[in-house]
Amino acid sequence: MQSTVNYLWHTDDLLGQGATASVYKARNKKSGELVAVKVFNTASYLRPREVQVREFEVLRKLNHQNIVKLFAVEETGVSRQKVLVMEYCSGGSLLSVLESPENAFGLLEDEFLVVLRCVVAGMNHLRENSIVHRDIKPGNIMRLMGEEGQSIYKLTDFGAARELDDDEKFVSVYGTEEYLHPDMYERAVLRKPQQKTFGVTVDLWSIGVTLYHAATGSLPFVPFGGPRRNKEMMYRITTEKPAGAIAGTQKRENGPLEWSYTLPITCRLSMGLQSQLVPILANILEVEQAKCWGFDQFFAETSDILQRVVVHVFSLSQAALHHVYIHAHNTIAIFLEAVYEQTSVAPQNQEYLFEGHICVLEPSLSAQHIAHTTASSPLTLFSMASETPKGLAFRDPAQDIPKFFPKVDLQADYSTAKSVLGAGYQALWLARALLAGQELMLRGLYWFVSVTGMPEMQELKRITELRSKLRALAEALSRCSHNITETQTSLSNLSSELMKNRDQVHADRSIQQVQCCLDKMNLIYKQFKKSRMRPGLGYNEEQIHKLDKVNFGHLAKRLLQVFQEKCVQRYQTSLVTHGKWMREVHDTRNHLRMVSCSVAAFNTEAQGAQESLSKILDQLSHQLLQDRTKEAQVSATPTAPHPSPALMDLVLHMQELCEEMKLLAFDLQDNNHIIEGLSRPPTAPDS
Structure with missing residues (x-):
């Protein structure tokens, strides 16, 4: 146990360790409150005095929810080592989050946006106080769980920080090599003498690498053998990177460099967010400091996303x-x-x-x-334009699963199990996305058929009644009636199929099967993680370890089998069926548009017939009036002609027919509006 006047900790409760200090979980002696204490070692006191006190001064100047708070500066009892008492973040670091197999391919979109919001807010507070951090990386971004279960990320470790205005430069080198700006990497890692000075934009490069890591689960610049084993190639990748590229890899020894201008297909961020994020990464991962964005533009563009x-x-x-x-x-x-x-x-x-x-x-x-x-x-x-559905684009997780080596190697077995588990979690995420996609396909198409088709079908039956009102249009309207009945039957059958398939999607148990495999694999993975810290295993323990490797492989195989044979195949079958149904709906809508045109033509014909009947009726009425006038004039003459009964009957019949024609024209116009409603969205209030 070690302590200061007010705080107590055990050296087993190590949270992190660096070149000049170690961080432990500690407690307040009076309240029991959990805190983090940063205890400086002997090497830290070999630094110049102003460097030793710089971290205290920087932290005292800062006060922000996305900066780890400094509570006190105390000393240990015997050795009188300086101790920083800081806010304890129970969620670990962003690095520990990314190293979890669940996030092997990057954070989910909601969590990534939380990281982006917190990092931008914390960095904005640093710039407002003219502070350059100089060691931004996932390991220096702590995670605190809020009262409502939400993540809060906070910048920490200000041992390399110092005050620096936007137009000032510095020459000293700090940082972690994978996240270092290439100019600093050249001098700090490759040990090459150069006279370059550095500005505040070096933090932007580190932020760019950190955000890429959070979005994908991987570093953006990876030479063959890894950044730590191939340092010269690491420097080449970062300095030869073309404008606009956000990642570069070397996949084989002495092989060519491959550049990427987009995030990988395994990234779990939506294309909508990726399209906003990629330009930002491209402009802060810029080697030449003169071409790199400044913080003002970085804050403006990231705030635009977050708003x-x-x-x-x-x-x-x-x-x-x-x-x-x-x-x-x-x-x-x-x-x-x-x-x-x-x-x-x-x-x-x-x-x-x-x-x-x-x-x-x-x-x-x-x-x-x-x-x-x-x-x-x-x-x-x-x-309204028909096309073949493409569905969700994804990479088969089986391509990312390595194989165990036959011999027992605790560290290698742990790493392999971690990679396999990561691919398993990716398969689970994809399986959920594919199942959700099937549900949205079926539900959406069912709604569309129901809302825009079925209610109107009942009304369209009224068209068949018009046959008795206008014999000249009977045959054409009969064809319309037949077409409408067929269309109604087709849509009714389609609705039934959609409901049946939705029930099948709801009954799908593949997600639970994948999750069951993952749970069992996780238990073995945790045992491997625990075993790798031991110098070796006894005979019985080694046999159990071998059996666990075999079982782990079987579980991974079963998981992939369920994913490929149930999740992917069912999704692809559903996609093909969805395409067929979409074409059927498009054909039905086009057919109904043709019916609409026919009814419109019938309406025009009816109006023309009505006008003709009106003219004939006017002529007959006029003739009848003339005959009655003549009758009145010669009423005394016994031989005076009487109006023709046939003419009287014709006039009355024509009047009745004219009234029917008016009603017919009205019905045709009304039904025409109904059918036209199938060819365009009906008027409805905004949702």
């Missing part, structure tokens, strides 16, 4: 979920254009449903009128 709201849109035509990032003050027209950029569906071809209801988006309104969406409750987008 946006996300609208979840599931495209039925693509069978893909999109995250559309827009500002709340943007118009819906801007949102529609953003959807077009991600889906290639032009605004005039976009039709939306939300929770089973038609959602008419008025372009001139504010985006605040768009319904609140989630990944499981998105806007459903239907494109």
Whole structure:
């Protein structure tokens, strides 16, 4: 046990260790409150006096929720070593989060945005106080769990920090080599003499590497053999990187350098967020300090992302979920254009449903009128232009699973188990995404068929009644009636199929099977993690270790089998069926448009017939009036002609027919509006 006047800790409770100090979990002697204490070693006192006190002075100057708080500076009792008493972060560091197999391929989108928000806010506070950190990396970003279970990330370890204005330079070198700016790497790691000075933008390079690591689970610049084993090539990759590239790798010894301008397909961030993030990474991972963004532009661009709201849109035509990032003050027209950029569906071809209801988006309104969406409750987008659904693009996790070496190697076995488990968690995440995609496909198409088709079908039956009112149009209307009945039957069958398939998706147990395999693998992985710290194993323990390796391999094989044979194959089958149903819906809509045109033509014919009947009736009425006038004039003459009974009957019949024609024209016009409603979204209030 060690202590200061007010705090007590055990050397077994080590949280982290560096070249000049160790950090322990400690307690306040009076309150029992958990804190972190940074205890400086002998090497730290060999530094110049101003360097030794710099960290105290920097921390005393800072006060922000995304900076680890300094509570006190005390000394140990006997050795009188300096001790910094700081805020304890129970969630470990961002590095420990990323080293968890669950995050082998990067953080989920919501957690990544939390990291981005906290790092940007913490760095902004540093710049407001003219502080350059000089050792930004995941290991120096601590995680605290908030009262509501949310993550709060805080910058820590200000041993290399110092005050530096934007236009000032420094020559001393600090930092961790994988995250160092290339100019600092050249002198600190390669030990090459150079006269370069460094500015505050070196922190931006470190932030860029850190954000890439958080988004992908990997470092952006990786030579063959790794950064620590191939330092010269590491320097070459970072300095020869083309403009716009955000990553570079060398996949074989003495092989070519391969550049990437996008995040890898295994990244779990949405394309909507990736499109916002990649330009930022490209401009802060810039070797030449003159070309690199300054902090003002970095803060402006990252704040632009963080101030946006996300609208979840599931495209039925693509069978893909999109995250559309827009500002709340943007118009819906801007949102529609953003959807077009991600889906290639032009605004005039976009039709939306939300929770089973038609959602008419008025372009001139504010985006605040768009319904609140989630990944499981998105806007459903239907494109009037038919296309083959592509579905979710992903990399098969089986490609990322290494094999165990036959001999017992505790460190190698641990690393292999970690990689296999990471691929297993990626398979679980993909399986959930594929299953959710199937549900959204079936649910969205069912809603679309139900909302835009079925209610109108009942009304369209009224068209068949018009046959008795106008014999000249009977045959054409009969064909319409037959087509409508067929369409109604087709859509009814499609709705039944969609409901049946939705029930099958809900009954799918593949997610639980994958999770069961992962749980068992995790137990073995934890045992491997524990064993790697031991110098060796006894005979019985070694046999158990070998059996665990075999079982681990069997579980991984079973997990992949479930993922590939149940999750992927069912998803691909569902995708093909979804494409067939989409084509059926498109054909039905096109057919109904043709019916609409026919009814419009019938309406024109009926109006023409009505006008002709009116003219004939006027002529007959006029003739009848003339006959009655003549009768009155010669009423005294016994032989005066009487109006023809046939003419009287014809006039009455024509009057009745004219009234029927008026009713017919009205019914045709009314039904025409009903059918036209199938060719475009009906008017409805905004959702």
